Amino acid sequence: MAFTWSKTIYMGLDPIFLTELSISIIIFSTIASSKKSRVSKIKTADNEIFEVEEAVATMSNTIKIMAGDCSGGVIPLNNVHSTIFARVIEWCKKHVDDGEDLEYYKGALKNCDATFFEVDQAVLYHLLTTANSLDIKPLLHQGCQRFVDMINGKTVEEIRQLLHIKNDFTNEEEDETRKKLWSSVVGMNSFILL
Amino acid sequence: MGDFSSSNDLPKDLMMEILLNLPVKSLLRFKSVCKSWYALINSNKFITMHLDRSRRNNKESILIKRFNSESSQSKASLSMISHNDSSCSGVDVYLGILGNSSVYDLELSANCDGIIFYSNYSQGYSVLCNLATRETILVPDTSSGNDSSYLYSVAFGYDLKNHRYKAVRITKSRRDNDRRTSMVRMSYNVEVYTLGTYSWRQVNNGKLNSLNSRQISAPHGSFYFNGAIHWKGFPERPDSNDIVIIVFNLSDEEFDIIPLPDDVKPFMHFLVWDRSFAVSHVTHRNHSLLDIFAMKEYGVKESWTKVFAIEIGHFIFVRPLAVWKNNEIVFEIMDDKDRINFQLVTYNLKRQEFKKLQILGPLLFKAYVYMESLVPIKSRGESIA
Numbered sequence: 001m002a003f004t005w006s007k008t009i010y011m012g013l014d015p016i017f018l019t020e021l022s023i024s025i026i027i028f029s030t031i032a033s034s035k036k037s038r039v040s041k042i043k044t045a046d047n048e049i050f051e052v053e054e055a056v057a058t059m060s061n062t063i064k065i066m067a068g069d070c071s072g073g074v075i076p077l078n079n080v081h082s083t084i085f086a087r088v089i090e091w092c093k094k095h096v097d098d099g100e101d102l103e104y105y106k107g108a109l110k111n112c113d114a115t116f117f118e119v120d121q122a123v124l125y126h127l128l129t130t131a132n133s134l135d136i137k138p139l140l141h142q143g144c145q146r147f148v149d150m151i152n153g154k155t156v157e158e159i160r161q162l163l164h165i166k167n168d169f170t171n172e173e174e175d176e177t178r179k180k181l182w183s184s185v186v187g188m189n190s191f192i193l194l
Numbered sequence: 195m196g197d198f199s200s201s202n203d204l205p206k207d208l209m210m211e212i213l214l215n216l217p218v219k220s221l222l223r224f225k226s227v228c229k230s231w232y233a234l235i236n237s238n239k240f241i242t243m244h245l246d247r248s249r250r251n252n253k254e255s256i257l258i259k260r261f262n263s264e265s266s267q268s269k270a271s272l273s274m275i276s277h278n279d280s281s282c283s284g285v286d287v288y289l290g291i292l293g294n295s296s297v298y299d300l301e302l303s304a305n306c307d308g309i310i311f312y313s314n315y316s317q318g319y320s321v322l323c324n325l326a327t328r329e330t331i332l333v334p335d336t337s338s339g340n341d342s343s344y345l346y347s348v349a350f351g352y353d354l355k356n357h358r359y360k361a362v363r364i365t366k367s368r369r370d371n372d373r374r375t376s377m378v379r380m381s382y383n384v385e386v387y388t389l390g391t392y393s394w395r396q397v398n399n400g401k402l403n404s405l406n407s408r409q410i411s412a413p414h415g416s417f418y419f420n421g422a423i424h425w426k427g428f429p430e431r432p433d434s435n436d437i438v439i440i441v442f443n444l445s446d447e448e449f450d451i452i453p454l455p456d457d458v459k460p461f462m463h464f465l466v467w468d469r470s471f472a473v474s475h476v477t478h479r480n481h482s483l484l485d486i487f488a489m490k491e492y493g494v495k496e497s498w499t500k501v502f503a504i505e506i507g508h509f510i511f512v513r514p515l516a517v518w519k520n521n522e523i524v525f526e527i528m529d530d531k532d533r534i535n536f537q538l539v540t541y542n543l544k545r546q547e548f549k550k551l552q553i554l555g556p557l558l559f560k561a562y563v564y565m566e567s568l569v570p571i572k573s574r575g576e577s578i579a
Binding site for chain 2: 174
């Protein structure tokens, strides 16, 4: 804080009073500047810098903790890409005032957030893993719900294709599992006696 | 753009979180996706968490026992109405050999961890079945019992201390004539079957027989909650209002009494309300009001609290079953206008109105609350914690 002392003010005033006055001016101006909305600076893995309102950014518990450690500097997110981060921030901006009630978010998924999650499965993965690593519970909750709706009711082969999972059962093992599933379905007819 | 790689990159706890929200039917199928999914879905930890998750999300279904439409006799059939089934057409439940039971004889205990204990009162056999995974075992007949005894009540629940599922049978038989009062005294015989063992065990029923000559309400009167079986206990004198709850603790296998709140009348039902043991009853003074009292601290008489009261209008019989989707309560009722058949209605807490569930097919005889689970019946040597 730079201030110029006018000669006319300075002259004739008690030095102790002046010191006290200058200290209170410094304190006052510090308080005043913190009441302005603070901006968090976040750097993603691909070196892009995002300036985000603190209230929005700290919806992520991870960022909240890191901000405490960085004290005003740039927060580095080493495993989040800028495209995904941009989406996450877009979601956070929308929900900054919505609180912690996860039930509310379940309903919101059906209404205002439905289109947000109409992305392909790869993007959904990244949204989920990012929400997980950034510890944004409501976003994670919604993402999981979307994922659940996506895979519920699908066949085994469809799941493998959708999630790129390799079938590591041998043919015999797969037959066994299928047999077990079927025998229990028809098993009501033949109770297993002890 | 980043590298959109395979699901192996989705953290294990995240994948588990997603799977925990799936219904049993999908999970059984997904066991075949790959070895790690097979191991996960079969694990005791997952099964317990899945059950807990369903409880927290009120994913209860209603099982309805009704007459078999194709049978001219009073044979029973069973249907299930799922918590998210808006059409309420119900799904038929295959009863197998129990399909020969009459509607009056077939007893179900269905509110313990997705396992149903079916009993046939006149035939005497029982079946344990996880309805969702279809695992079934036949429960052996009891070996005891003389000719003058008959099956009086059956129940099923979970022993919390020893981590075992147990079934309970109570048979009634004549005792000697009481010379003082010249009344024929009935005595109860109690047996327990522990899942994993293969026979019924006699338990000490001395206390039950001496509980101030109380009659336990049966058949179809047992209610499992939190490690114990509950029955209504009526006093011997029919004009007395001193009704209590008779409890059989599955861990120490002892009987005890839990007092009811003072202003609860005989015509009442047990239910679970917000994870507490509760009773519902219709007040005498005002026949059209239903109250629900919950025991906030289990076993403590002073902790009975009225938690709910609604106008029930022209319903002459009202029994709460389950709370659905956090805003609706399902009731089994009998309407004044139709005094023959039971019906299912939902009460919407927000809108404060009743709505009938139009169930297709034969009419309802009795309703039960059921929640699906992955809990195995055939023990794998590990207990479900």
